[in-house]
Amino acid sequence: MTVLGELVRSVPPESTQQAVGYPSLFLLVVLGSLVPVVPTGALVSSAAVVAFHHTSPFALLMVFAVASCAAFLGDVGLYWLGRRGSHSRNGSRWLARLRARAAPERLAQAQRKLREHGVLVLVLSRLVPAGRIPVMLACLLAAMPLPRFVRGDIPACLAWAATYQLIGLLSGSLFGKPWQGVVMAIGLTVVISAAPAAWRRVRAGGAGGGEGGA
Numbered sequence: 001m002t003v004l005g006e007l008v009r010s011v012p013p014e015s016t017q018q019a020v021g022y023p024s025l026f027l028l029v030v031l032g033s034l035v036p037v038v039p040t041g042a043l044v045s046s047a048a049v050v051a052f053h054h055t056s057p058f059a060l061l062m063v064f065a066v067a068s069c070a071a072f073l074g075d076v077g078l079y080w081l082g083r084r085g086s087h088s089r090n091g092s093r094w095l096a097r098l099r100a101r102a103a104p105e106r107l108a109q110a111q112r113k114l115r116e117h118g119v120l121v122l123v124l125s126r127l128v129p130a131g132r133i134p135v136m137l138a139c140l141l142a143a144m145p146l147p148r149f150v151r152g153d154i155p156a157c158l159a160w161a162a163t164y165q166l167i168g169l170l171s172g173s174l175f176g177k178p179w180q181g182v183v184m185a186i187g188l189t190v191v192i193s194a195a196p197a198a199w200r201r202v203r204a205g206g207a208g209g210g211e212g213g214a
Contacts, residue, residue, distance in 0.1 A: 025067065045171065045186070046168065048172065052172035053172060060169070082137070098133060
């Protein structure tokens with residue numbers, strides 16, 4: 001036990017944080033891609049803030065690599081489960097869960113854009129808040145083969161990881177202490193995520209008011 005304690009004390013704090021942080025980031029992003037209970041964008045931005053304040057020159061690169069790979073694996077896993085659900089009674093619950101998470105109007109819009117632009121829509125779907133699931137469901141309903149989905153999802157995950165890492169870099173560069181940058185990064189991601197829904201409510205309210213006035 002004495003030898004083990006000496007080894008633990010001899011590990012630099014930054015190395016310890018990275019050894020725990022990267023696997024945790026990977027697992028949480030994969031989980032958040034499969035089940036919408038983890039704010040994956042905020043996770044990536046917060047990790048980028050911490051990496052910005054690290055002395056390791058590869059910390060930011062590692063955050064980008066871990067986040068994009070985890071998002072890709074989560075997407076592919078969810079799409080595979082959805083395709084299995086379309087051909088299997090036991091797997092149908094996954095397809096039903098996807099349907100429950102996609103508003104009908106958003107699904108109809110995603111289907112129309114998929115017909116018009118093909119897999120390019122996948123790239124944009126990860127950059128638009130709440131756009132990933134409707135587009136994925138549209139791909140499933142269109143019976144898009146898994147290899148084609150994979151080709152579109154790779155640049156989508158890379159662009160997504162880069163976008164949220166830039167948010168983290170901006171937040172980290174404005175403050176001297178990592179926790180301050182993390183708070184700002186989380187705040188920015190929350191605003192970005194909530195903005196589309198708030199805009200739709202404002203438009204719906206305006207339309208309702210206009211009809212009432214007429």
